[in-house]
Structure formats: structure tokens, C-alpha cells
Amino acid sequence: MSESAAARRLGILLSGRGSNFLAIADAVAAGRIPNAEIALVAANRGEAPGIAAARSRGLPAEVVEAKGRGRAAHDAEMVERLHAHGVELVCLAGYMRLLSPSFVQAFPNHILNIHPSLLPAFPGLDAQRQALEYGALVSGCTVHFVDDQLDHGVIVLQRTVEVLPADDEAALSARILEQEHLAYPEAIARVLSGKYRIAGRRYVAAPAERS
Ligand code: GAR
Numbered sequence: 001m002s003e004s005a006a007a008r009r010l011g012i013l014l015s016g017r018g019s020n021f022l023a024i025a026d027a028v029a030a031g032r033i034p035n036a037e038i039a040l041v042a043a044n045r046g047e048a049p050g051i052a053a054a055r056s057r058g059l060p061a062e063v064v065e066a067k068g069r070g071r072a073a074h075d076a077e078m079v080e081r082l083h084a085h086g087v088e089l090v091c092l093a094g095y096m097r098l099l100s101p102s103f104v105q106a107f108p109n110h111i112l113n114i115h116p117s118l119l120p121a122f123p124g125l126d127a128q129r130q131a132l133e134y135g136a137l138v139s140g141c142t143v144h145f146v147d148d149q150l151d152h153g154v155i156v157l158q159r160t161v162e163v164l165p166a167d168d169e170a171a172l173s174a175r176i177l178e179q180e181h182l183a184y185p186e187a188i189a190r191v192l193s194g195k196y197r198i199a200g201r202r203y204v205a206a207p208a209e210r211s
Contacts, residue, residue, distance in 0.1 A: 032185055118160065
């Protein structure tokens with residue numbers, strides 16, 4: 001399916017190890033994200049392990065180094081690369097960099113992000129640590145459309161994770177990450193299906209998709 005001429009072209013942006021990218025790549029290969037292919041994996045840091053993982057899978061992988069450059073210039077180049085690869089849907093997968101408004105506007109309602117908390121709780125960095133320090137009993141992950149505010153756009157899907165008394169940051173992060181790997185491919189498949197509408201802040205699935 002991923003070789004189909006009509007396949008929808010995904011662009012994955014990452015900054016680190018890339019486990020969410022690998023979960024998405026596995027889901028594409030297994031047909032769990034139907035009629036899709038990964039057109040480009042891109043990072044803002046040359047040393048991102050996710051880039052090496054993409055190359056070892058034979059996927060197009062590029063680095064647009066951010067260090068020492070202004071946000072506008074960096075984002076303009078990233079948008080150019082995404083367009084050059086015909087990307088339709090951008091998936092931020094541990095991309096630890098704010099997008100400029102012109103980046104967001106270049107892909108209206110076609111940028112997704114995953115965040116390791118139940119937004120709007122605990123946006124920003126170290127979301128799992130924030131949840132522990134706050135004393136939350138439940139946390140999880142959120143896949144949302146990206147708008148011009150941090151960790152703020154319309155929510156597509158959330159999965160919950162219980163915070164256990166013995167949890168430290170590593171243990172909670174690991175259990176949330178397992179749920180991220182399920183949530184992100186499912187959210188991408190839903191968005192690519194087009195069977196939804198956005199009503200204000202709400203993602204509303206078309207009747208056939210509701211369970
Ligand atoms: C994931 O936990 C993701 O939710 C988080 O970074 C990690 C990336 O891991 N993203 C954010 O915190 C964004 N605000 P990965 O590189 O193994 O996919």
C-alpha cells in the first residue's frame with residue numbers, strides 16, 4: 001500500500017531518538033495507516049538518532065540544522081524541504097522546537113503533534129515530571145493539530161495512563177510512551193481518512209468512525 005501512486009505523503013519531524021517515528025513507520029508498513037507513505041524524515045539536529053534510524057530503513061532523511069540560525073530562516077528552509085518532497089501531513093514526533101507562524105500557515109490544519117500529557121494539563125517541557133510533581137493521579141498523551149500557540153491546537157485523540165504511587169519520571173514516561181506509540185498512528189489514520197470536521201475547538205468524527 002505504501003508504494004501506491006496515490007499514497008498520502010507524510011513528513012516526520014524529530015529532534016531525538018525517534019521512537020514515535022518508528023511506531024508510525026511500522027504502522028505504515030503494516031497498513032495500519034492505510035494508503036500512506038513517509039516522504040521525508042527531517043530533524044533540526046544532525047545528531048538526532050531518529051535520523052540514523054530513518055536512513056537505516058531506507059527512508060529519505062534530512063537535517064536542517066537549527067543551531068546558530070534565526071527561527072524564520074530555519075523554518076522557511078524546513079517548509080521548502082517538506083514541499084520539495086510533496087508532504088501533505090506534517091507529524092511532529094519529539095520535535096523540540098516551536099514552529100513559526102509562517103510554518104503553521106504553510107500547512108493549515110495539516111500539522112500534528114504528540115505531547116506526553118493530557119492537554120491542557122502540563123504543556124511545555126518535562127510534561128511527565130510536571131504531572132508527578134503536581135500529584136496527578138492520571139496522565140497520558142495527546143495528539144493534536146498544531147496552531148500558533150504551544151501545545152494548544154484541536155485535540156484529535158488522547159490516551160490515559162494511571163500514575164502509580166511508585167512511579168518516578170522514567171517509569172511514568174515509559175508507560176506513557178507505550179500509549180503514544182498506539183495513539184499517534186491511530187490519530188494519523190483518522191486525520192488522513194478525512195472523516196471528521198472541526199467545530200470550534202472540537203474534533204468531531206464522522207458518524208461511521210464513532211465507536
Ligand atoms: C515523546 O514522549 C513526545 O511525546 C515528546 O518527546 C518524546 C519524543 O520521543 N514530545 C514533547 O514533549 C513535545 N512537547 P521519541 O523521540 O522517542 O518519539
